[in-house]
Amino acid sequence: MFAGLVDYFCGTCRVSIPIEHRREAFDFMYRETIPFRREMIGGCSVSFTVRLGDAKKLACFADRSEFEICFCDAGGFPVALHFLKKRPILPLGVLLCAIWLLYSQNLVWDIEITGNSKTSESTITEQLETLGFGVGTYYPSVNFNQLHADYAASQNDISWLSVYMNGTVAEIQVRELWEDEREVHDSGVYANIVAAADGIVREVNVFEGQAAVRAGDLVREGQVLISGIVEKKDGGVRYEYAAGEVICETASPIHVEVSCEREEKQYTDREKVRKSIKFFKKTINFFINGGIEYATYDKIDMMEQVCPFGLKELPVWIMTEVYREYENVVCEIPADQAADEAMAQLTQRIREETDGAELVSKTIETKLEDGVYNIDCLLYLNRDIGTTIEFTAEDVPETDDTPQR
Amino acid sequence: MHKTKKRKRKLYEKIAALCEIPQESVADIPVFVIRGRHEVEVEGCTGILEYDSEKIVLAVGKSGRDKFTVTGDMLTLNDFSDRLLYVRGNIESASFGDTDTSSKEEF
Numbered sequence: 001m002f003a004g005l006v007d008y009f010c011g012t013c014r015v016s017i018p019i020e021h022r023r024e025a026f027d028f029m030y031r032e033t034i035p036f037r038r039e040m041i042g043g044c045s046v047s048f049t050v051r052l053g054d055a056k057k058l059a060c061f062a063d064r065s066e067f068e069i070c071f072c073d074a075g076g077f078p079v080a081l082h083f084l085k086k087r088p089i090l091p092l093g094v095l096l097c098a099i100w101l102l103y104s105q106n107l108v109w110d111i112e113i114t115g116n117s118k119t120s121e122s123t124i125t126e127q128l129e130t131l132g133f134g135v136g137t138y139y140p141s142v143n144f145n146q147l148h149a150d151y152a153a154s155q156n157d158i159s160w161l162s163v164y165m166n167g168t169v170a171e172i173q174v175r176e177l178w179e180d181e182r183e184v185h186d187s188g189v190y191a192n193i194v195a196a197a198d199g200i201v202r203e204v205n206v207f208e209g210q211a212a213v214r215a216g217d218l219v220r221e222g223q224v225l226i227s228g229i230v231e232k233k234d235g236g237v238r239y240e241y242a243a244g245e246v247i248c249e250t251a252s253p254i255h256v257e258v259s260c261e262r263e264e265k266q267y268t269d270r271e272k273v274r275k276s277i278k279f280f281k282k283t284i285n286f287f288i289n290g291g292i293e294y295a296t297y298d299k300i301d302m303m304e305q306v307c308p309f310g311l312k313e314l315p316v317w318i319m320t321e322v323y324r325e326y327e328n329v330v331c332e333i334p335a336d337q338a339a340d341e342a343m344a345q346l347t348q349r350i351r352e353e354t355d356g357a358e359l360v361s362k363t364i365e366t367k368l369e370d371g372v373y374n375i376d377c378l379l380y381l382n383r384d385i386g387t388t389i390e391f392t393a394e395d396v397p398e399t400d401d402t403p404q405r
Numbered sequence: 406m407h408k409t410k411k412r413k414r415k416l417y418e419k420i421a422a423l424c425e426i427p428q429e430s431v432a433d434i435p436v437f438v439i440r441g442r443h444e445v446e447v448e449g450c451t452g453i454l455e456y457d458s459e460k461i462v463l464a465v466g467k468s469g470r471d472k473f474t475v476t477g478d479m480l481t482l483n484d485f486s487d488r489l490l491y492v493r494g495n496i497e498s499a500s501f502g503d504t505d506t507s508s509k510e511e512f
Contacts, residue, residue: 027453030485039481041458 003035011052011076016045021067028061029054045070052078107280108137109168109315116174119157124174127155135315136280139165188393190239193226193386195219199248202382209242219248225386229396239393245384249360254349254377258342260335261371263328270294271324278317294325338373339366346375357383435465437473437499445475445492445499456482461492475499 017025019041029036029050034057039048050058055071062069084091111134113121128134131150133142144163151161159177163170185191193209201217209226213219228242272292276285299321306316350362360380367374414434421427435449447463454472455462461480463473480494 023453023456026456026482030450030453030482030490033485033487035485039483 007037007049007051007076009077011074011078012049013052013055013071013074014047014049015055015058016047016070016072017062018067019044019046021062021065022046024065024067025058025061028058032057034058052076104280105168106138106140107168107315108133108135108139108165108170110313111135111170111172113172113174116158116176118176119174124158124161124172127151128172130154133163133170134281136282139170185241189241189390190228190392191241191243191388191390192224192228193242193244193246194389195221195223195225195246195248196385196387197221197248197250199250199385201225201246201248203245203247205245205247207243209240209244211244213246219246219385228391239396241390242388244386246386247382248385249380249382250385252353252379252381254346254353254375254379256342256345256349256375256377258338258345258373259371260338260373261330261332264331265298265326266329268325268327271322274321274323276319276321278319280315283319292323294323296326296328298324298326300324332371335368335373338368342366342373342375346377350377350379353379354381357381435471435473439496439499442496443493445496446489447473447492448489450488450490453482458494463490463492472502473499474502 015036028034032054034050034054036048036050036054039046052074059069059071111125111128113124116124125134128147128151131147131154133147147163148161152158157177158174160175162173164173165171191209198220199218201213201215201219203215204211204213204225206226209228210230212224212227219225225246226242226244228240229237230240232238272294274285274287276283276287278284302320302322304318304320305313306318307313346364350359358381360382362380363378365376435447437448438446440446447465450463450465450473451467452464453461454464458480459476459478461475461482463475465471465473475492475496475498477497478495480492480496483491483493
């Protein structure tokens with residue numbers, strides 16, 4: 001191992017000599033005590049590795065003995081030094097990288113947030129950035145106590161936050177603030193439950209207020225279902241914030257149409273790619289700013305964090321913007337395909353309409369007319385149609401002291 | 406001249422015998438160490454007279470007129486240092502003088 005190290009610092013090269021001069025060469029090397037390694041015979045020559053200084057001695061000997069000698073595969077420290085002397089920018093670059101690495105040890109490379117469930121990581125990160133803390137911040141100059149206090153004061157979602165620097169990773173722990181979600185109404189504000197759609201009442205459940213309809217009644221949109229004005233036994237009235245549910249059978253029409261003729265995007269295979277690199281907080285563009293000459297195009301943004309060998313994510317992002325040109329082309333689809341698409345749209349609409357409702361029955365009519373596939377559907381649903389409308393005591397006419405029906 | 410050398414060598418031999426130390430430590434005589442069939446250590450070699458993969462002839466002794474011949478297969482010379490070298494390979498025989506001489510050690 002030690003000999004290998006000496007060889008590296010002295011520099012080595014492969015020497016090739018004709019095999020008929022092998023004896024003279026080795027005799028010379030033995031007399032001069034020239035060490036050699038990896039002797040190999042190939043065809044009519046023999047080659048071996050010697051140190052660069054010894055190679056010069058061998059060259060002189062070959063000159064004297066008048067035989068040909070070849071040198072190749074020079075390596076080791078002197079060769080590397082010679083290589084770097086010719087390319088001074090390379091060691092300079094390495095030096096600058098080393099300096100930058102030393103400096104960047106004091107920068108925040110990554111942020112890890114734990115303890116959040118309702119507040120997104122991006123929200124917390126953005127808020128911290130507005131307070132001057134983010135990826136690329138020189139953290140020895142950060143006053144963390146001040147940062148914690150400023151963060152807590154700047155928003156209402158987080159009650160407590162701590163930033164702990166683990167190397168160059170900022171580990172942020174948060175405790176979220178959960179507000180009392182019980183409904184508190186302003187004093188002097190009351191409410192009625194009114195119908196949001198026409199329907200036949202099937203069930204009335206009153207939690208607060210007084211029922212204004214009964215099962216089997218036909219109600220119109222805007223009609224009061226549960227009144228916030230409650231009759232007292234003495235004939236007077238009191239006001240309440242009405243609450244409850246009124247299940248009504250309603251009819252919901254759905255119309256879906258799919259044209260057999262349509263405009264479709266067709267890509268022209270022309271695209272422009274713009275790349276840029278984000279390093280901590282700096283962004284370097286690898287393109288010259290300018291407009292995109294395409295009339296119609298899609299823009300696709302991609303952002304990829306550099307992660308060498310999948311080991312550790314670095315604070316370096318490669319950003320790619322792809323501008324892909326397209327043309328709008330009118331094309332015609334078969335009626336079967338139009339029917340399938342219309343049916344898929346209808347299914348989606350029914351799913352939306354029946355969310356929180358019970359489907360009683362439905363009727364569907366389909367027709368193909370002038371190249372358009374139409375579906376008319378009527379849904380009968382049992383659902384709560386009550387909606388809360390607030391009022392104050394001043395809104396109620398003084399003469400009207402009975403609950404509205 | 407030759408007689409003087411012979412006398413000198415005998416004197417060294419006597420001194421070595423008297424002091425009970427190896428002869429090579431006082432007299433300048435070559436030393437051969439054969440390790441199995443694959444290595445011969447030669448100390449006191451003065452030159453390489455012949456070198457190919459089947460036969461190696463070395464000049465030994467102070468005068469350099471004595472010869473040490475190794476025959477075999479895939480023979481190589483290795484690890485040159487001051488007056489010491491190694492013959493490695495599949496050794497068939499090692500002998501003093503050229504291959505045809507009588508003092509031959511067969512393996």
